[in-house]
Amino acid sequence: MTTKGNKTMRLILMALALLGILFVTGCSTTPKQQINLEPPQHRAEDIIKKSVDYPVDVHDPMEGFNRRVYTFNYYFDKFLYLPVVKTYEFIMPDYVEKRISNFVDNVFEFNNFTNNLLQLKFKQTGITLARFLVNTTVGIAGMWDPATGLDLPRQSEDFGQTLGHYGVGNGPFIVLPILGPSNLRDTTGLAADVAAFSYVGPQDWVDDNDVTLIFNGVTAIDKRHRESFRYYQTGSPFEYDMIRMLYTTKREMEIAK
Numbered sequence: 001m002t003t004k005g006n007k008t009m010r011l012i013l014m015a016l017a018l019l020g021i022l023f024v025t026g027c028s029t030t031p032k033q034q035i036n037l038e039p040p041q042h043r044a045e046d047i048i049k050k051s052v053d054y055p056v057d058v059h060d061p062m063e064g065f066n067r068r069v070y071t072f073n074y075y076f077d078k079f080l081y082l083p084v085v086k087t088y089e090f091i092m093p094d095y096v097e098k099r100i101s102n103f104v105d106n107v108f109e110f111n112n113f114t115n116n117l118l119q120l121k122f123k124q125t126g127i128t129l130a131r132f133l134v135n136t137t138v139g140i141a142g143m144w145d146p147a148t149g150l151d152l153p154r155q156s157e158d159f160g161q162t163l164g165h166y167g168v169g170n171g172p173f174i175v176l177p178i179l180g181p182s183n184l185r186d187t188t189g190l191a192a193d194v195a196a197f198s199y200v201g202p203q204d205w206v207d208d209n210d211v212t213l214i215f216n217g218v219t220a221i222d223k224r225h226r227e228s229f230r231y232y233q234t235g236s237p238f239e240y241d242m243i244r245m246l247y248t249t250k251r252e253m254e255i256a257k
Helices: 001-026 062-091 094-107 109-118 122-137 158-165 184-199 207-227 239-256
Strands: 173-176 180-181
Touching: 001 184, 062 173, 062 184, 062 207, 094 109, 094 207, 094 239, 109 184, 122 180, 158 184, 173 207, 173 239, 180 184, 180 207, 180 239
Parallel strands: none
Antiparallel strands: 173 180
């Protein structure tokens, strides 16, 4: 097996070990409520109708596990991820940050191209190819984005959307370590996108593990830098339920477009 293959296998094994630990902690028994509460004024069964599909109803059979991963993500974000991102933002001028974001987006046009093509969206596929060519040349390796000014907007698609396009359902809701909200379909799609990008896409075109490692690190920092969401800052005691509903609704809209 190649050095690249060994590194990939180690990462997979580490991820599986982490998931196993989280699963064990997620399956622990939740202590029973000991507080004597007043009886409710209204019963849920008097208001909620079984025949109605409510937006908040998301299939979440692993809720206990997912909530613990959500908490893990909060601590990882607070004590590791965000400090690294804030250091990056302190060191890098805004102008340089924008160039890096454009470069990353240009490299990942590969995923947009392949998924638009798989969905037989030929117009969007052509726009994506034109964007890549214009931004790689005129935009100097994608650090600038002249294609948008030429009425060639970004056509974002991933393999989770491709599966949804062909009728694959959400499956159970999943909270992934570090990556956050997902579901079975989108997690499968993410794995397919990563595999395609790594073994037949841009990452495979560069025969240098150090360059690949640096690019992956920069991509991770840039992604969090552009994401304004902060855990447990919504002000809602039902943040987990809200995020679950919003993620599911957002994905349905992205697939339907």
